Amino acid sequence: xxxxxxxxxxxxxxxxxxxxxxxxxxxxxxxxxxxxxxxxxxxxxxxxxxxxxxxxxxxxxxxxxxxxxxxxxxxxxxxxxxxxxxxxxxxxxxxxxxxxxxxxxxxxxxxxxxxxxxxxxxxxxxxxxxxxxxxxxxxxxxxxxxxxxxxxxxxxxxxxxxxxxxxxxxxxxxxxxxxxxxxxxxxxxxxxxxxxxxxxxxxxxxxxxxxxxxxxxxxxxxxxxxxxxxxxxxxxxxxxxxxxxxxxxxxxxxxxxxxxxxxxxxxxxxxxxxxxxxxxxxxxxxxxxxxxxxxxxxxxxxxxxxxxxxxxxxxxxxxxxxxxxxxxxxxxxxxxxxxxxxxxxxxxxxxxxxxxxxxxxxxxxxxxxxxxxxxxxxxxx
Amino acid sequence: xxxxxxxxxxxxxxxxxxxxxxxxxxxxxxxxxxxxxxxxxxxxxxxxxxxxxxxxxxxxxxxxxxxxxxxxxxxxxxxxxxxxxxxxxxxxxxxxxxxxxxxxxxxxxxxxxxxxxxxxxxxxxxxxxxxxxxxxxxxxxxxxxxxxxxxxxxxxxxxxxxxxxxxxxxxxxxxxxxxxxxxxxxxxxxxxxxxxxxxxxxxxxxxxxxxxxxxxxxxxxxxxxxxxxxxxxxxxxxxxxxxx
Numbered sequence: 001x002x003x004x005x006x007x008x009x010x011x012x013x014x015x016x017x018x019x020x021x022x023x024x025x026x027x028x029x030x031x032x033x034x035x036x037x038x039x040x041x042x043x044x045x046x047x048x049x050x051x052x053x054x055x056x057x058x059x060x061x062x063x064x065x066x067x068x069x070x071x072x073x074x075x076x077x078x079x080x081x082x083x084x085x086x087x088x089x090x091x092x093x094x095x096x097x098x099x100x101x102x103x104x105x106x107x108x109x110x111x112x113x114x115x116x117x118x119x120x121x122x123x124x125x126x127x128x129x130x131x132x133x134x135x136x137x138x139x140x141x142x143x144x145x146x147x148x149x150x151x152x153x154x155x156x157x158x159x160x161x162x163x164x165x166x167x168x169x170x171x172x173x174x175x176x177x178x179x180x181x182x183x184x185x186x187x188x189x190x191x192x193x194x195x196x197x198x199x200x201x202x203x204x205x206x207x208x209x210x211x212x213x214x215x216x217x218x219x220x221x222x223x224x225x226x227x228x229x230x231x232x233x234x235x236x237x238x239x240x241x242x243x244x245x246x247x248x249x250x251x252x253x254x255x256x257x258x259x260x261x262x263x264x265x266x267x268x269x270x271x272x273x274x275x276x277x278x279x280x281x282x283x284x285x286x287x288x289x290x291x292x293x294x295x296x297x298x299x300x301x302x303x304x305x306x307x308x309x310x311x312x313x314x315x316x317x318x319x320x321x322x323x324x325x326x327x328x329x330x331x332x333x334x335x336x337x338x339x340x341x342x343x344x345x346x347x348x349x350x351x352x353x354x355x356x357x358x359x360x361x362x363x364x365x366x367x368x369x370x371x372x373x374x375x376x377x378x379x380x381x
Numbered sequence: 382x383x384x385x386x387x388x389x390x391x392x393x394x395x396x397x398x399x400x401x402x403x404x405x406x407x408x409x410x411x412x413x414x415x416x417x418x419x420x421x422x423x424x425x426x427x428x429x430x431x432x433x434x435x436x437x438x439x440x441x442x443x444x445x446x447x448x449x450x451x452x453x454x455x456x457x458x459x460x461x462x463x464x465x466x467x468x469x470x471x472x473x474x475x476x477x478x479x480x481x482x483x484x485x486x487x488x489x490x491x492x493x494x495x496x497x498x499x500x501x502x503x504x505x506x507x508x509x510x511x512x513x514x515x516x517x518x519x520x521x522x523x524x525x526x527x528x529x530x531x532x533x534x535x536x537x538x539x540x541x542x543x544x545x546x547x548x549x550x551x552x553x554x555x556x557x558x559x560x561x562x563x564x565x566x567x568x569x570x571x572x573x574x575x576x577x578x579x580x581x582x583x584x585x586x587x588x589x590x591x592x593x594x595x596x597x598x599x600x601x602x603x604x605x606x607x608x609x610x611x612x613x614x615x616x617x618x619x620x621x622x623x624x625x
Contacts (some may be wrong), residue, residue, distance in 0.1 A: 007482045127532070291478040294439060295543065296467025296490035298460055304495070375434050378478065 005308035009117045012281065019277035019318050022185030023357060025268030027321020027350045032328035033259040037252055038060045039333070039340030044248045054214040054226045056238045063336060064211065065091045069236060074120075077214055082225050084217045088209040090198035093338065094191070097159060111155060112190040113169060115198020115209075118142055138163035138178030141194055143187055149174035150192040153181060169193075172201060214238070267357055270317070274361025277293055278310050282365040288370045290377020299370035304367035307359055314358020318351040325350070386415040386450060386547055386580050387436055393444035394431050405431040407603035408445065413507035415547070416578045418571060420591050422613065423600035429584045430552060432600060436582060437472060437550045438465040450547070467492060471541030471579075473570075475535040479525040479540075485512060487538045488520045504543075511539040515569060531562035538569060542579070549573075551583045555590065563590065588613055 009016045044064075056077065057067035074086045092113040118141040141148055149169070151161060156179045161167055165176045174193060199206060218226040222240045229238035239247065282289070289302055326342055333340050394406040405428040413419055413436075423429045434440040435447055438454055440464070447455045454465055464474075469562040471492075471525050479488045489508040493499055499507075525533050534554060541549050551570065555563030567590040574581050591597060591610045599608040 001494070004483065004487065007487075011482045096415055287478065288480055291472075291474070291480070292491065293463070294437075294466060294472050295540070296470075297492075297495060298463040301495040374439050378474065 001305060001308050002312065005305060005312055008281070008285075008305075008309055009312055012284075014148060015277055016313065019273045019313055020320065022266070022270035022273035023314065023317025023354050024109065024321045024324060025264070026270045026357070027318055028325045029262045029266055029329060029352050030259070030350045031322060031325025031346060032332070033255065033262065034346050035257065035325070035329045035340050035342045036332045036336075037255045038343070039329075040316060040336070041252050043338040044245055053216065053241060054229065054238050055241050055244050056212040056214055056221060056229060056233075056236050057210070059235050059237050061237075065093070065336070065338065066206045067210055068204060069210070069212060071209060073233060073236065074212060077212065077229055080225065080228055080232060082217050082221055082228070083214055085120070085215040087120050087213045087215075088115075088117055088195060089211050090195055090202055090204065091210045092193070092198050092201045093168075094201075095169075095333075095339075096170050097155075097170045111169075112200065113201075113227055114190065114192050115195040115202070116141065116192055117195045118145065123379065134181045136179050136181060138176070140178060141192065145177065145194050146197060147172065147174045148177045148194065150178040150180060151176055152190050153179055154192060170196065170201060199250055261335060263353075267353065270354075270357045271361050274313055274358055275364060277313070278306065278362045278365035279368065281309070282306060282369045285369075286372060286377045289372045290374045293372065293374035294378060302370040303366040306369050307362045310358045310362025310365070311355060312358075313361075314355035315351075317358065318354035322347055322350060384415045385412055387413045388448045389432075389436065389581075389592050390448075391445040392432070392442050392447065392544075394428070394434060394435060394440070395443045404603055406435070406442070408607045409600070409603065411436075411584070411598060411605050413548075413580060413582060415580055416574070417596060418574045418581045419583065420595055420597045421582065421584045421600055421605075422561060422586060422588060422591075422597060422608075424586060427600045428603045429586075429600045430481075430603070433552055433582070438462045448527055467496065468545075469547050471544065471546040471549040473537050473539065473541050473549060473554045474550035475556035475558070477525070477530075477537045479533055479536055481525050484522045484524055485517060485528065485536045485539075487582075488525070488536055489543055492540060492544050508543060509531070511542050512536070513537045514542075514573075529562075530558050531565060532556060534566050535569065538566070538573070541571065542577075546579070548580045548582060551581065553585055553587070554583065555585070555587065556589050560589065563587075 055071070056069065057064060058069055058154060061067040071088065077083055077086045090297050092115060094111050094113045097111070099348075121141075136153060138150070141150060149167060151167070156162065156176070159167060161176050163176055163179060167174050167176060168349075169191065193201075196206075199208070200359070202210070204210070214225065214229065223243075226238040226243075228239050229236065292302060322342075329340050330340060389409060389411045392406050392411075393404070396403045409428070409432060411432070419559070421429050421432060431440075435442050435455075438447075438449070438457075442455050445455070446453055449465065449469060454462065457465065465583065468618040480491065483491070486505065488507055489511055490504050493504055505519070506576060509518075509521060512518060515538050517535050519534060520528060520532060520536075530538065534557075541551075548569075554570070555566055558566060570581055570583070573579050588610065591613070593610045597608050597610060597613065599606050599613070
């Protein structure tokens with residue numbers, strides 16, 4: 001039956017394709033929007049909110065990795081009363097490890113890499129890892145380190161690295177000098193490298209960094225210090241990391257709402273598209289259904305045939321939509337520079353959407369086809 | 382009367398056309414024996430197609446009865462009629478009515494495709510055998526538009542036979558074919574009639590292919606009279622083909 005249904009769809013390819021457009025758009029939107037939202041959400045939760053203190057970044061920048069701050073800002077902030085420590089950060093997105101990855105492979109082969117200034121980090125943190133993690137083996141980064149990297153144990157285990165091993169991140173080869181406890185979170189691991197190399201990898205200028213982490217003398221003064229920084233330094237925004245995460249969450253809520261709106265519109269448009277296509281196709285094949293009835297097909301048989309056709313449209317829409325959604329996510333990954341993945345649940349959801357819309361759109365045409373009078377349909381007499 | 386495969390008594394069929402009622406059949410009687418090769422002739426509008434639909438379990442009569450194998454079918458519901466058509470009747474149409482996207486093989490399989498009682502392998506084997514019987518063993522995987530008119534009608538004949546029906550109803554089966562091809566199609570139908578013992582009921586207004594000892598029913602003004610080729614010729618119904 002499905003084979004016959006498929007052949008029927010192939011008879012008028014352009015019409016079938018038109019019907020698919022709505023479905024494909026719907027599925028693409030669902031896959032892309034959700035993956036991007038979840039990606040951003042994970043990224044923010046895993047990077048910013050893990051750090052206690054204040055994050056300082058370029059004023060009004062739309063997305064944190066795109067932020068650029070002049071290094072001289074560090075000294076200006078240091079002079080503010082109540083600031084204990086300012087540490088620069090350069091964010092690097094690594095999508096290939098030891099020449100693996102880079103495809104639509106999701107989180108694998110994607111890790112957080114931070115460029116840090118070892119001197120500044122060690123000044124006030126007294127041997128603590130810059131990300132607050134405990135050193136398990138080896139040593140921290142030191143002044144004069146170039147292609148040296150500290151991995152968390154997650155990455156070290158995954159890639160079978162130990163102190164002294166080499167690891168290639170994108171196009172740069174590093175020597176592992178230390179291994180820390182794992183950081184947790186959705187993105188499997190993090191690595192820390194010297195600031196200069198990170199700049200080179202991220203393609204930012206020598207006197208610039210992505211963001212600054214500011215630690216106040218007293219944690220309860222975090223908000224006041226953040227306000228002070230914004231007032232006294234031009235061209236930067238300063239937010240307590242918790243607040244920053246909250247702000248992102250608000251934006252994500254809007255994207256979420258947008259998603260539901262787009263989703264509902266997609267259901268509607270795609271449904272109408274399928275309905276229209278199937279109805280045209282059924283009316284065009286009036287005679288054929290008449291013959292099928294004449295040779296003994298029951299109304300149920302005809303309903304099953306037409307629904308099979310619209311079901312197939314749903315499946316094809318799901319396949320193409322998933323692929324194009326994945327492409328959109330890849331593009332977003334490239335431009336936003338953050339890890340994103342399409343989850344299995346999401347794909348299942350999108351498939352259900354597409355197939356249900358497909359079948360729903362076929363119900364009325366199927367009923368119409370089944371009710372055709374064979375005599376009138378064949379048109380003899 | 383066990384050898385009567387189909388019997389219509391006082392068959393009436395009225396249609397409403399706007400305000401007027403068209404009486405297509407006004408008390409037609411016919412009795413067709415198992416294994417016969419029967420012609421129904423008559424001018425267009427005489428009610429011959431209507432009769433065909435009623436005999437073929439495609440429609441409900443306004444009055445009267447149709448018995449197939451002694452079973453009354455005129456009061457059956459749509460589903461029961463579908464089953465009658467699936468199990469007992471084969472149709473051959475003037476315009477072949479094959480599904481253009483399907484191969485000859487799939488077209489032949491079509492009537493039983495939704496029938497759970499037969500496996501796909503069995504159905505395919507039966508369809509291939511029938512295509513060979515109608516002389517299309519080399520055309521199994523061709524689609525209708527790759528076939529000539531005569532070949533298409535052969536596919537349709539194979540399709541009409543797939544369910545091993547008792548009765549085959551053919552509505553102007555040669556109407557779209559040239560005389561030579563038409564003659565071949567009739568030859569094939571007569572062969573099926575003789576070798577397989579199938580009952581053929583052929584509606585036509587084309588007397589060219591009727592033989593002198595064939596049973597012929599003449600339908601006029603909604604009533605049926607038994608006649609013969611000789612009588613038809615006497616009354617001026619010529620074996621002239623209509624060119625369309």
